[in-house]
Amino acid sequence: MIVQTIQFCVHTGCSVLPGAGAGRYRAAMTAPLLVTEVPGPRSRELHAQRTEAIADGFGTVLPVFVDSASGGEIVDVDGNRFIDLASGIAVTSVGASHPRVVARVSRQVARFTHTCFMVTEFESFVRVGQWLNAHVPGDFDKRTALFSTGAEAVENAVKIARSHTGRPRVLVLDEAYHGRSLLTMAMTAKEHPYKTAFGPFPGEVVRATNANALRSGLDAAAALAEVERVIDAHGAETFAALVVEPIQGEGGFNVPPAGFLRGLAELARRHGIVFVVDEIQTGLGRTGRLFASEHEGIAGDLTLTAKALGAGLPISAVTGRAEIMNAVHVGGLGGTYAGNPLACEAALAVFEILDDPATLRNVAAIERVVLDRLRPVADEIPAVADVRGRGAMLAIEFAEPSSLTPLPGLAAAVSQACHRGGVLTLTTGTHGNVIRLLPPLVAAPELVAAGVDVLVAAIRAATTEAAA
Incomplete structure (x- = not known):
């Protein structure tokens, strides 16, 4: 049975961007083509x-x-x-099975699939760090640490900030989403389905008002005043990190009003709080710039990437000020699969595409x-x-x-x-x-x-x- 789509027919052509190494995946469609009911x-x-x-x-x-x-x-x-129109929740941002990704990963899988960077080193791990250090916003000396998932990047950013500051607390915003691990669920605002029945969660996470123009009715100045009130109420000297998404993802794709993120960065700087920009969903070209924070003219002390970084292979990163990143003792960062060589090769292919x-x-x-x-x-x-x-x-x-x-x-x-x-x-x-x-x-x-x-x-x- 042929199920008709809504007023469209199929032509041969290419459904991906010419150039950027995209190639032609196949004779591609310009509209859906359904040959059975859905699901079939x-x-x-x-x-x-x-x-x-x-x-x-x-x-x-x-x-x-x-x-x-x-x-x-x-x-x-x-x-x-x-x-x-989903890209695996912003993961296959360079398209599924992009030829550049396939080529690099195929070559790597024939050489070796894993060694664990904390046991023996490999070059692609370093190359990924170099690209991120050069391209993540911020005119300062940077270092990068690679992990496997977005939640790992968030948790390690908190570890790094605590190590650097000696402080315990983490400040997040209403409607934020930062992951599904216990700590990142504590940082995530939405109760269901992410947090239901999974508590108790780690303490020392404090939530402040978000400048959601449609819902809160607060402009940037009013929302910033509320955030500062929360900081003062808990003691600015107790906060290690302020973690924000430059555009909230699971919270509803909330775009901050002009000046809000810049004001948050200034608040953090004034109180010695590490400003962490969670670019896990927004980064690596998703918003039309390499990083969404560029739209606001800000740079995180630490910037987090994942999702699109590996084009479908699990890899994440924390990139930030060298003095903050290097505050952690040797052996304090890592993970068995952190910066897996297959995922690193995928990331290097992503960078080639973004460099075009x-x-x-x-x-x-x-x-x-x-x-x-x-x-x-x-x-x-x-x-x-x-x-x-x-x-x-x-x-x-x-x-x-x-x-x-x-x-x-x-x-x-x-x-x-x-x-x-x-x-x-x-x-x-x-x-x-x-x-x-x-x-x-x-x-x-x-x-x-x-x-x-x-x-x-x-x-x-x-x-x-x-x-x-």
């Missing part, structure tokens, strides 16, 4: 097996099993071809085609409370027009309609009422536009149904 029979069969083998605690956004993925598309085991100016130009083109389609919807449909974001990190929030009561059911219905139409989208936000778009940075703008057109059609259909 083979995916349903495998999903039944999954329920017998895998713990229920793993959720699934779209229960289809992937056969292959490349550029901005995903092909499932039933032959359905989806437009990917065409990549960030393409991100700007993606931003234009998405906003050109979503902003008119915000004007047309009252339940669309906001369209926001930067580069290829964009979102649309749903709420009651008069009260701003979140509408998570509407967001879920829209996202599910996109899935049935062959477009992979994700929901996010403290209330689950935001659809976030994270297409690969190298995806052809025309392909992203086709995916967003499906999203727009789904919004119109879902809001019409809700109003009926």
